Amino acid sequence: MEKRRLYRKSSDSMVCGVCSGLADYINADVSLVRLATVAVCCCTGWGVLLYFAAAVILPDLK
Secondary structure, eight states, X not given: OXXXXXXXXXXXXXXXXXXXXXXXXXXXXXXXXXXXXXXXXXXXXXXXXXXXXXXXXXXXXX
C-alpha cells in the first residue's frame, strides 16, 4: 500500500499550489477544490489564513 502525502504542487499551481496538492491527495478535480477554497475564503476570514499557512507548512513537490 502506497503512503499518501499532502504537499504543494507547483507544476499545476495558480497561487502557491496548495489546492492542486490537496486535489491530488483527496483524488478530486482541482477546479472543485479551488471553488471550495474560494467559497470558504468569501464566507469566513479563516480561509485566507489557512491557505497561506498551508503554503508555508506544506513541502513543495518538484
